[in-house]
Amino acid sequence: MLVTLKLATLTAAILFVVSLPLAWWSATTTSRARPVVDAVVALPIVLPPTVLGFYVLAALGPDGVVGAPLTAVGGPRLPFTFGGLLVGSLLFNLPFSVRPFAAAFAAVDRRVVEAAWCAGASRLRTFVRVVLPLSAPGLRAGVVLTFAHAVGEFGVVMMLGGNVPGVTRTLSIAIYDDVGALDYGSAHRTAAALLVFSFVVLVLAGRGGRRDALLT
Amino acid sequence: MTLRATFAMKRGATTVRADVADVCAAGRVLVLFGPSGCGKTTTLRCLAGLEHPDEGVIRFGDDVWFDGARRVARPPQARRIGFVPQDHALFPHLSVDEHVEFGLFALDAAARRSRRAEVLALLQLQGLGSRRPAELSGGQQQRVALARAVAPRPRLLLLDEPLSALDAAMRATVRRQLRAALQALGTPAVVVTHDRVEALCLGDDVVVMAEGRMLQRGPVGDVFARPQDVAVARVVGVDTIVRGRIVAVHERIATVQVGDARVQARAPAGDGDGEVFVLLRAEDVALEPVAGASGASGQVRLAGRVVELVDEGAAIRVVVDAGFVLTALVTRSTRDALGLAEGAAVAVVFARTAAHVVRA
Known part of the structure; x- marks a missing residue:
């Protein structure tokens, strides 16, 4: 339970910070690189989590493109630790924050932004004073969706975290284990709790946000 | 600055x-x-x-x-x-x-x-x-x-x-x-x-x-x-734009043949072959009974027939054929006093200075 909450909270918080500039860039750029970047960000939506998990595992391993240099400088060993789990979770949930954020930014009236520039406000000031408040419902929806999605993630956790109780064992893994051990009662309790939790989160997210914010 | x-x-x-x-x-x-x-x-x-x-x-x-x-x-x-x-x-x-x-x-x-x-x-x-x-x-x-x-x-x-x-x-x-x-x-x-x-x-x-x-x-x-x-006349919405030809110029006043009518107006600057456009704003064109007095000096007065009446709310837009087709804006009371209707005979009156002649 604690592992799940910690993972989902950290994922949502870090992705909020990372996704703001990325989504703003995606919503406003005229660069020809945009479709490519958008596609990379969206990949986790279509890829089986095991594929992503496998590549991250390979990259983070002692001989991987990230793991090897990391080990060489005395960095932490990531696979089958909470840190590795977090890396996978961040990558896997990126589209669930970037896409709602970008949709919210794109919905902000361009002329309102231009009016702020012409009144002398810098781009950063305009972003903070005009764009952020006007896209708040969409941003909130993106954060909630990311959190909820991180809570329920199974495949990537299975590939990266293994199943270390208290360290990398999340609720969705616990259900899998319970079913494997034929402990249907325990599986029921956890599954029902996740179901209710997800439902409540979605209702709360939909309350302040625009109708389309969750679907984009 | x-x-x-x-x-x-x-x-x-x-x-x-x-x-x-x-x-x-x-x-x-x-x-x-x-x-x-x-x-x-x-x-x-x-x-x-x-x-x-x-x-x-x-x-x-x-x-x-x-x-x-x-x-x-x-x-x-x-x-x-x-x-x-x-x-x-x-x-x-x-x-x-x-x-x-x-x-x-x-x-x-x-x-x-x-x-x-x-x-x-x-x-x-x-x-x-x-x-x-x-x-x-x-x-x-x-x-x-x-x-x-x-x-x-x-x-x-x-x-x-x-x-x-x-x-x-x-x-x-x-x-x-x-x-x-x-x-x-x-x-x-x-x-x-x-x-x-x-x-x-x-x-x-x-x-x-x-x-x-x-x-x-x-x-x-x-x-x-x-x-x-x-071109500018079209953009600024001059109501009547008709082709004409200068037949005489006397003391900077040109006589222009427009369709079957002759119109006097200030001669355009510069040289040309006499091919011109006559420009008239509808609000500068008045309508009078045909039987009225002949035009005062400095005025152009032409007999014509009403082709079309368009009620624009604030005013009535009247299209008249007076040798060439032109547009006048009149009030409701003028319409009623003159008994304007399609086909009715009417005189169009405008000041020479209101007609603006530009070279084609």
């Missing part, structure tokens, strides 16, 4: 070519006038720095805002302009007070408050400070957009179709208020519009644009009364 803008910018199929040199004296208003798609908004956005031309130079006083050759392109924030966008583009989440203070972030709190009070008073927005845009009338929204633009004391105001967001009933009132506000502010302004009444009411000078080109420039009244050629 002098605004000089000579630039070109490709927009789709047309290239907008601007060539403006305007002395921006206090309170003077330059109108960019033309049909939609003529490039006037693009020109305004280039002046604001929201878009950059492909080539050319824009200078304001000693400041270079854009120079294609030297790769200078200053952003809007660095130009000290005030911009009033079409449909106002107010901030939906901010109050009127916050709008006025939006551009005053460089001032300390006390100075900000006093400037805010000053601007609110100037634009008659006192008492509305805590309202959001959704709680304001169209005219009030327009004044808030203006207040946001002028609060930081810009050197040049740019207004894009400032009255287009208002319904027709409010437009006349807000137009007068806007004219008074622009004069009270004393900031030179460039106003984009496609509305003739707006141009006449707000502008001192006008630049007539069509298909990306600046066709004529001068005091608003002159340009609208005396377009230099038929």
Whole structure:
């Protein structure tokens, strides 16, 4: 339970910070690189989590493109630790924050932004004073969706975290284990709790946000 | 301060070519006038720095805002302009007070408050400070957009179709208020519009644009009364534009054969083969009974028949065939007094000075 909450909270918080500039860039750029970047960000939506998990595992391993240099400088060993789990979770949930954020930014009236520039406000000031408040419902929806999605993630956790109780064992893994051990009662309790939790989160997210914010 | 803008910018199929040199004296208003798609908004956005031309130079006083050759392109924030966008583009989440203070972030709190009070008073927005845009009338929204633009004391105001967001009933009132506000502010302004009444009411000078080109420039009244050629006449909405041929010129008064009629008017400048256009505004053409007195000196009087009557609400537009087809605007009472109906005989009367002759 604690592992799940910690993972989902950290994922949502870090992705909020990372996704703001990325989504703003995606919503406003005229660069020809945009479709490519958008596609990379969206990949986790279509890829089986095991594929992503496998590549991250390979990259983070002692001989991987990230793991090897990391080990060489005395960095932490990531696979089958909470840190590795977090890396996978961040990558896997990126589209669930970037896409709602970008949709919210794109919905902000361009002329309102231009009016702020012409009144002398810098781009950063305009972003903070005009764009952020006007896209708040969409941003909130993106954060909630990311959190909820991180809570329920199974495949990537299975590939990266293994199943270390208290360290990398999340609720969705616990259900899998319970079913494997034929402990249907325990599986029921956890599954029902996740179901209710997800439902409540979605209702709360939909309350302040625009109708389309969750679907984009 | 002098605004000089000579630039070109490709927009789709047309290239907008601007060539403006305007002395921006206090309170003077330059109108960019033309049909939609003529490039006037693009020109305004280039002046604001929201878009950059492909080539050319824009200078304001000693400041270079854009120079294609030297790769200078200053952003809007660095130009000290005030911009009033079409449909106002107010901030939906901010109050009127916050709008006025939006551009005053460089001032300390006390100075900000006093400037805010000053601007609110100037634009008659006192008492509305805590309202959001959704709680304001169209005219009030327009004044808030203006207040946001002028609060930081810009050197040049740019207004894009400032009255287009208002319904027709409010437009006349807000137009007068806007004219008074622009004069009270004393900031030179460039106003984009496609509305003739707006141009006449707000502008001192006008630049007539069509298909990306600046066709004529001068005091608003002159340009609208005396377009230099038929292209400008079409843009400024001259009602009657007919081909004719000069048959005689005597003491600068030309006699022009137009269809089956002869019209006397001031001779056009310059030489030509005598092929001309005669331009007449409907409001300069009066209708009289056929049996009336013959035309007074300096008047042209032609007998004709009513072809069509169009009720425009404020006036009746009457199309008359008097040897050539022309249009007159008359009041309802004139229509009733003359018994105007399709086919009715009527005399058209206009001053020689009202007929404007340009070379074809």
